[in-house]
Amino acid sequence: MLLLRPASPLGGFPAPSGTRPSPGDAAPPPPSLLLATIWYGHGPFDATFVEFFQRRVRPVLAETGGEPLAYLRSEHAPNTFPALPVRTNEEVFVWFARFTDEGHLDHHLNRLQQSERWREEVLPTLSERWARAPQRLRLAPTERSLLR
Incomplete structure (x- = not known):
């Protein structure tokens, strides 16, 4: 498990805008999906990287249909719930995007792979920071999730 915090004041998940379905509600699971992309870094993802993400990465993700819902980075605080072990020696930057279904998600990933801006302006800088792929x-999302 990773302990994360918003990477910027606007990086956290949006406040819930609806009501959660009642427990036991027989509603079918939503077809929507979340894509969590985890970037592992050689060092901390600092304010300079967050600015790079906001100015260079986020627009390309939005153009290809994967507008980030939230983006977070490693939190180096003590684990106050030891029943869930936290990996403490990793530097990560994670972004989440919501998609209506598998087809929408796959379309985004294909467009991202084909994006010239992604390959030429984003990947070279990202790959310099990666400790691994x-x-x-x-x-x-679960039946009662507010992220549906």
């Missing part, structure tokens, strides 16, 4: 996790 980024990890992508496809997450399905």
Whole structure:
């Protein structure tokens, strides 16, 4: 598990705008998905990197259909809930995007891979910071999730 905090004042998840379905509600699981992209760094993702993300990375993600919902970075505070072990020696930057379904998510990833701006303006800078290749996790919101 990673302990994360918003990377900027605007980087956290948006405040809930609706009501959560009641427990036991028989609503089917939502078809939407969240994509969590985890970048592992050689060192901390500082304010300079956050600015780079906001000015260079985020616009390309939005152009390709993957507007970040939230973006976070490693938090180096004590783990106050030891039942869940936290990986403490990793520097990460994580962004989350919401997609209506698998097809929308796959379309975004294909457009991102084909984006000239992504390949020429973003990836070279990102790859200099990577300690290893980024990890992508496809997450399905639960029936009661406010991130549906």
